[in-house]
Each structure stands twice: as structure tokens, then as C-alpha cells.
Amino acid sequence: MDSKVFTLESKDIAWCPGCGNYAILTTLKQVLAELKIPPQRLVVVSGIGQAAKIPQYFKTHYFNGLHGRALPPATGIKAANPHLTVIAESGDGDMYGEGGNHFIHTIRRNPDITNIIHNNMVYGLTKGQASPTSDFGFRTPVQINGVKMEPFNPIAVAIALDASFVARAFAGDSKQTKEILKAAITHKGYAVVDIFQPCVTFNKDNTYEWIKEHTYYLDASHDPTNRIEAFSKSLEHEKLPLGIFYIKKGKKTFEENLKIYKKNKKPLYQRQVNVSKVSHLITANK
Amino acid sequence: MNDVSLVLCGEAGQGIQTVEQLFINIVKKAGFNVFSTKEYMSRVRGGSNSTQIRISTEPVTAYINRINILVPLSEDAITHLGNRVSKKTIIIGEKNHIKNNKNIKGIEIPFSQYAKEIGNLVFSNTIAVGLLSALCSIDKKMVTEEVENYFSKKKKNLVKNNLLAVEKGYAVGKDLVKKRKALINISDPVRQHNDIVVNGTQAIGLGALAGGCNFISSYPMSPSTGVLTFLSQQQTNDFDIIVEQAEDEISAINMALGAWYAGARAMVTTSGGGYALMTESISLAGMIESPIVIHLAQRPAPATGLPTRTEQADLEHALYSSHGEFPKIIFAPGTLQDGFFLTQKAFNLADKYQVPVYILTDQYFVDSYYNIPPFKLQGISNKQYVVKMKKTYKRYEFTKNGISPRGIPGYGDGLVCVDSDEHDEEGRITESMTVRTRMVDKRLRKLKEITKEAIPPSLIGNSNYKTLIIGWGSTYHIIKEALTKISRKNISFLHFSQIYPLHRDTEKYLKKAQCTIMVENNATSQFSNLIKLHTGHEINYKILQYNGLPFSVEAVEKQIKKILQG
Numbered sequence A: 001m002d003s004k005v006f007t008l009e010s011k012d013i014a015w016c017p018g019c020g021n022y023a024i025l026t027t028l029k030q031v032l033a034e035l036k037i038p039p040q041r042l043v044v045v046s047g048i049g050q051a052a053k054i055p056q057y058f059k060t061h062y063f064n065g066l067h068g069r070a071l072p073p074a075t076g077i078k079a080a081n082p083h084l085t086v087i088a089e090s091g092d093g094d095m096y097g098e099g100g101n102h103f104i105h106t107i108r109r110n111p112d113i114t115n116i117i118h119n120n121m122v123y124g125l126t127k128g129q130a131s132p133t134s135d136f137g138f139r140t141p142v143q144i145n146g147v148k149m150e151p152f153n154p155i156a157v158a159i160a161l162d163a164s165f166v167a168r169a170f171a172g173d174s175k176q177t178k179e180i181l182k183a184a185i186t187h188k189g190y191a192v193v194d195i196f197q198p199c200v201t202f203n204k205d206n207t208y209e210w211i212k213e214h215t216y217y218l219d220a221s222h223d224p225t226n227r228i229e230a231f232s233k234s235l236e237h238e239k240l241p242l243g244i245f246y247i248k249k250g251k252k253t254f255e256e257n258l259k260i261y262k263k264n265k266k267p268l269y270q271r272q273v274n275v276s277k278v279s280h281l282i283t284a285n286k
Numbered sequence B: 001m002n003d004v005s006l007v008l009c010g011e012a013g014q015g016i017q018t019v020e021q022l023f024i025n026i027v028k029k030a031g032f033n034v035f036s037t038k039e040y041m042s043r044v045r046g047g048s049n050s051t052q053i054r055i056s057t058e059p060v061t062a063y064i065n066r067i068n069i070l071v072p073l074s075e076d077a078i079t080h081l082g083n084r085v086s087k088k089t090i091i092i093g094e095k096n097h098i099k100n101n102k103n104i105k106g107i108e109i110p111f112s113q114y115a116k117e118i119g120n121l122v123f124s125n126t127i128a129v130g131l132l133s134a135l136c137s138i139d140k141k142m143v144t145e146e147v148e149n150y151f152s153k154k155k156k157n158l159v160k161n162n163l164l165a166v167e168k169g170y171a172v173g174k175d176l177v178k179k180r181k182a183l184i185n186i187s188d189p190v191r192q193h194n195d196i197v198v199n200g201t202q203a204i205g206l207g208a209l210a211g212g213c214n215f216i217s218s219y220p221m222s223p224s225t226g227v228l229t230f231l232s233q234q235q236t237n238d239f240d241i242i243v244e245q246a247e248d249e250i251s252a253i254n255m256a257l258g259a260w261y262a263g264a265r266a267m268v269t270t271s272g273g274g275y276a277l278m279t280e281s282i283s284l285a286g287m288i289e290s291p292i293v294i295h296l297a298q299r300p301a302p303a304t305g306l307p308t309r310t311e312q313a314d315l316e317h318a319l320y321s322s323h324g325e326f327p328k329i330i331f332a333p334g335t336l337q338d339g340f341f342l343t344q345k346a347f348n349l350a351d352k353y354q355v356p357v358y359i360l361t362d363q364y365f366v367d368s369y370y371n372i373p374p375f376k377l378q379g380i381s382n383k384q385y386v387v388k389m390k391k392t393y394k395r396y397e398f399t400k401n402g403i404s405p406r407g408i409p410g411y412g413d414g415l416v417c418v419d420s421d422e423h424d425e426e427g428r429i430t431e432s433m434t435v436r437t438r439m440v441d442k443r444l445r446k447l448k449e450i451t452k453e454a455i456p457p458s459l460i461g462n463s464n465y466k467t468l469i470i471g472w473g474s475t476y477h478i479i480k481e482a483l484t485k486i487s488r489k490n491i492s493f494l495h496f497s498q499i500y501p502l503h504r505d506t507e508k509y510l511k512k513a514q515c516t517i518m519v520e521n522n523a524t525s526q527f528s529n530l531i532k533l534h535t536g537h538e539i540n541y542k543i544l545q546y547n548g549l550p551f552s553v554e555a556v557e558k559q560i561k562k563i564l565q566g
Helices: A020-034 A051-057 A071-080 A092-098 A100-109 A154-160 A174-186 A208-213 A227-234 A275-283 B016-029 B077-084 B111-118 B121-135 B140-154 B156-178 B200-210 B225-233 B249-261 B272-288 B315-320 B336-353 B363-367 B433-452 B473-486 B506-512 B526-535 B553-565
Strands: A042-046 A061-064 A085-091 A114-119 A165-170 A191-196 A215-217 A240-247 B003-012 B033-039 B046-056 B069-072 B090-093 B196-199 B215-218 B242-245 B266-270 B292-298 B329-331 B356-362 B369-372 B417-419 B458-460 B467-472 B491-496 B498-500 B515-520 B541-544
Touching: A020 A051, A020 A114, A020 A174, A020 A191, A042 A051, A042 A071, A051 A061, A051 A085, A051 A114, A061 A071, A071 A085, A071 A100, A071 B215, A071 B242, A071 B249, A085 A092, A092 A100, A092 A114, A092 A154, A100 A154, A100 B249, A114 A174, A154 A165, A154 A191, A154 A227, A154 A240, A165 A174, A174 A191, A174 A240, A208 A215, A227 A240, A275 B200, B003 B016, B003 B077, B016 B033, B016 B046, B016 B121, B016 B140, B016 B196, B016 B369, B033 B363, B046 B077, B069 B077, B069 B121, B111 B121, B111 B156, B121 B140, B121 B156, B140 B156, B196 B200, B200 B225, B200 B336, B200 B356, B200 B363, B215 B225, B215 B249, B225 B242, B225 B266, B225 B363, B242 B249, B249 B266, B249 B272, B249 B292, B266 B272, B272 B292, B272 B315, B272 B356, B272 B417, B292 B336, B292 B363, B315 B329, B315 B356, B315 B526, B329 B336, B336 B356, B336 B369, B336 B433, B356 B363, B356 B473, B363 B473, B467 B473, B467 B506, B467 B526, B473 B491, B473 B515, B473 B553, B498 B526, B506 B526, B515 B526, B515 B553, B541 B553
Parallel strands: A042 A061, A042 A085, A061 B417, A085 A114, A114 A191, A165 A191, A215 A240, B003 B069, B069 B090, B215 B242, B215 B266, B266 B292, B292 B356, B329 B356, B467 B491, B467 B515, B515 B541
Antiparallel strands: A165 A240, B003 B046, B033 B046, B033 B369, B196 B369, B329 B498, B458 B491
């Protein structure tokens, strides 16, 4: 499949020139084409923020909902029709701040969806305030003396909660990001991919160069099925590891645990109301 | 006496609910009409809770103050019930629970001693069931059969001792009847009817299933949780339904919106505080034109309020809670039939108009049982509104009536693009002022269509009335019975089971009256305000109660009489 199937004829993109989001969009389209997932089978769910605009810029079904609330509708969509490929995609503020509670519980619930988080460590849409992943001391027009909270560590949190797939990528490296996204989308279960994505307008600290200097790739010696090792890697902070940290194999998905799909794989919209069964239930109260 | 009011009052955790469940079924099977309702504290153990059971040869469907027989199960019971206990009340209980004095002369029955003889204090409840059945002269065989039936469903090893307990109770009751000490002088039931006994929770749950509900995501909150529990239990009956307890109410409603988007028929059940968390997402439903069904079971607020009690103070909350302007539909069932049929209808209207539809109930409604003929399914239909998409499909196509055909992902070749931002016909973000105006108009056009099929209020009584009593939702039977007792030809009752949008005939009914009296369970008479806003009519008198309890028939009767006497 050619990634052009996802191309929109007219598009007015609201991102700044040089934004890391462009690279993620291009890479994602290539991945989807290589995995032969057509737009008609794909649903991209997003919240609010610059990253959350991504489904606007290519051909797909999308549910662009409320700030922080991408994961619950994504869960509902996948449950109502498990034949769809569902990607929840948004920024760090959306997924880890406003939607933090859903992030925690979606890990526990384990729907078979992919969660891509564009992590630029700053708020873009609201113009430059701190995000949950901003470094301690990061100065903004609001945090005038610098951020006084420790940054949220999504990788450590996900592994601590035994998420079924946990990875980190860098938008500046399309080749590696593509492989990570492919693994995430084909993984059965909830897959978290945190992507470092430089904000060229509001974050002058965590630039392309900074990320290159402060990251390294996990190599073949890393065993992603070893949770303790993965957790220990997630706590490294001098140089931040990139790649697949952790894979929990054999974990049942949310949909697999739903009773209605045990015998019948039909999505909900293909099923009829069984009126006689309702009638029987009513008269059981005699 | 053909209408007996029996009250059991004791601490939480003593098993009053078991007595209620068991006894109302026995009474109904014996051919009587039965009604029961409970008031309870927000605690798992202790305190004082009471359940009223009305037994009658005529249909009984409302809460009354009167107590003919009281079974106190704790020392505080009689004090808790206050002036509902009169000199005429026959009290049957343990010596220390009656605390006989010059005003109270109860019949002492050593329930706990009998229970211990059988083996455990818990059998007191079944002894009470036996005793009460004997007082109503219900056939013993039928009573023991019901007890056997009830406990064999729970735990087989409980059956034997409960049978001993019910027989003991029955013997004690027979003895009392012989001595004419506590005789319930109720006529034999007229017929063995084919009715079912359900409460508001079950009516809503059954209505949801009949409406094709196949997805519920919610967060537990009294008094709305029963619907979640009821639907969850239907999974074991092989109903095609996904039930998910979400991490919070925000997640619950967003999951439900996602489910609708992908082709489910979804609902949430919640109460005021939980609904408050959902309100941003209701606005999302308004913008993306998603169907959603909300069961909102009211309880007294603000904030945590009185968690287990009743009120009708969330009308304005439901109506005005979400930002922006978009249509919605609010039903407020007055009867169990309403609860069932309006919920079934809610799923179809939500699907047809792609709007939020509310079922506004309250603690009194969801927790009250009575017998009714089985809901008839012959007349109902569930229409499939989802369309198979062509490649050129546009989710928000401009149409004359404002309804754009709704596609779902994977059904046809089109793409379903929905956005919380203002969007164009394809669902893509736009800041075009022209498109914005057209989209607002399109969404609001649906309200005109919705109003056309609004449910008219029902007039109970003479159509040539001078005084019109007005009520909505759960007060239906209470007001109706009060008016029967007042028995005047020139007073009628107008009940609304759809409170938004109001039916066009509303004004006509109001204009005809010389005097209008609103009865509602809140402090500011929210429905009067709504009526004034939509019809200009100023309600003359308001009977309001907001102490956490439902109106009693007597209270409504008394207050209406007071107004009529001027």
C-alpha cells in the first residue's frame, strides 16, 4: 500500500515550520501503509493540543474529542468494534496532565489500542506554559522562577503498572521511530509510545540537538521482557534511553475479556435486539 | 380496612431488604396489590432505616405517612418514625424495641430468642415474614414455597433453617390472629393476577434492554448504581451488553460516546455530582452530534448532600449544565411504565436526532416497587438509523431538518470525521464564520423536529377544571392519590413525563385554569420557572418539599386543602 492513500487534497496545517509533529505525521502514514491498514479500518482518537490536530491532516476516521479525554472514547470504540485499528494520539499535556487518570486506568484495562504521545515538554496550543514532562527549573511566562515539580515519567509509570508495551522514540529519527511504531501497532494490547518531539517555538531548552545529545538507543543486550531491567532503564536520566523498554506477553486485552465476544466476534452494530429475551426477562419478575 | 400500611424499621445491615424482597413477592402471589419503598441512611451498618409495604385489594402505588403495623427492629426505630406512629398503630416487636409506655402498647414477640433457637439471629427476618403472612391470612403453603424458592436461589444450605423460621413466625402470627390481638382485617384478594413486581431501577434497566442498549459505562453513585448492577447481571442471561465500571464519570461518558461513534447503543447512569463531571462531555455530544442516553437519578445536593435520599432539584442542572447551545431531550418518568417505555424510546430518539436524552429519576422512583401488568413489547420498535456510507460521505451534511445521516467507521466506504472544534460538513476544523452560523442553525433545527414529537402532559381528572395541580416525574402517583382523597370535580392534575422540550399544548392547559398549584420536591420550584420561561404563565401556588424525603399522600392532600380553603 502506498502512503499516498492517506494524503488529503487540501490541507492547511496549523503547526509551526520545523515542528516535530510533521515528521511524526509522515512516519505514521508510512507505517500504516506498510502495515496495510486502510483509512476505512483506522480510527484516530485525539484530545486537544497541537499534537491532537494530527488526524485533521490525513485521511482516516477520527474522533477529535475533549482535552485529556482521548483514551476513554478510544476504549469505547475498540470495544464496540474490535475489527477497527484504534490509535489514540495527543500531546504530553493532554495524555499525562488533563488525562492522567485515564492513562493510569487504560494501562490497567489493556484495550488493544496504540497510544502515541507527542512529548515536547511544553504547552504549545496555549503558548508556552509548563507541561507535566517539563524539566525541573524550566522557565515559562507562568512558571517565572522555573517549574518546581519533578517531571512526570510516563515510561516508569507504565512499566510500574505492567503495561503491555512501552517504548520511547524521537521524532528526529524517522527510521527508528517507524520500527517502534510498527511494533506498537501490531502489538496486541495497550501500547504506549512516547515520542520526543521538539517544539521550535516555545521550548528552547529541549531542542533537536539537546535530544540527540541526551538520548541513546537500547541495544540488543536489553531484554524487553525483563520488567525489573526495563524499570531500571526507565529511571535513567543523565542520558535517556530510546527504543522498546518493555513488552508484557500473553496479557489478555480488554476486548478479549468481554463476555459478548467469547462466542460471537461480530461488532455491536451488526447485532439485533433480542426482543423475546427481553420479554422473558420481564415476566421473570412475576 | 382494605389498604394496610406496614413498616419495618431498624438498623442498616439487619436485613430489612430481605424481608421487603421476600414479603412483597408473597403478598403479590397471594393476589394482593403491593407497594414498597424505603428511606435509608448513608451508612452500611447502624442508624435507622425504614421500609414501607402497602398491601391492598386495590392498586397501591404511592408513599403514605400512615402506619397500621410497625415492626421495630431496633431501639431507635419508634423514635426515628416520629409522629407517623399513632395510637392506632399496632406495634409488634421485641420488648426492648417497643419500650412500652402509656402511649405505646405494643405486642411483644421475642423474635431474637426464636431465631437463636433455630440457630442464628439472622432468622428473625424470616420469622417476621412468617408472622406478617399469617396476619394477612395468606396460605401457609404458598408462603413456605416462596421462602424455599427465595433462599434456594441464594444459598442452598440456608433453606432448611429459613423454613423452620418462617413456620415459627407463621404459627406465632396465627396465634395472634386467634387472640384477635393484631388482626389485619383485609378482605381476600379479588384475583390471582398476572402482574410483575419491579422497582424503578428495574423498569429503567429493562427499558434500556428493550431499546437495544448494548453498552453501559458508569461510575457507582447512589441512587443511580442499581441500573449499572442490573444491566451487568444481564450478562449472565446472555444479553449482548458490554458493562464497564470506569475510573471516573468523565471516562464513563467518553467511553459511551466512543461506543456510539463505533455503532453501539450506549448509556451512562449517574447522580448529580457524577453528572456534574460529565457536563463538558454532554457539550461534546452536542457538538459532534452524538447520541447518548443519560440516566440521572437525583438526590439532594449541593455537593455530596444527602447521598441516599430523594429530591427533584437537578432539573435545571440537567437542562442548563453544558456550555454552548444545542438541543437535548429530558424525560421524567412518573410511573414504572413510563420508566420502561421512555427509556426504550430514549435510545431511539437519541439515535434519530443525535442528541443527549435524559431519563431524570430520583431515589424515591428507583427504590419503589409495585405490581403492574408485564410491559408489552408488541407496540415498540427499534429503528436502525445508521447509514451505510458511500465514498463521498459527509458526516455533517446540511439538511432541511438538521439531521445528517450518521455513518459509523467500517460500515461502507466513507470516513466518519467528528470534531469537538467547530467543523465543516466533512467534520474538519473550520473558523469560517459562515459555516459556523450554518452549523449552529443546523444543530438547533433539530429542536424544532424534537418538539413536534414531544410527549404531551397527561391530564388526570375532569377536563373542565378550575384548579390545576401540576407535577413532573416521580410525584405522579402521590399527587394522583391525594386528589382521589380530596375528591373534587373541579380539580385536575397535569403530569409531565417530558420536561424538555415542553409539548406545545402546555400553555393551553394552563390558560384554562383559574388557579395553578405546582407540587415538586425542591426548594425553588424549578419546573415553575421553566413553565414561566416557556409559556409566560406564573404558577399561583407552590407546594415544595426538600427535606430529603418524598412527599406523602397525606402531606400533598393537606397542603392542597389548605390552599383551597384560602
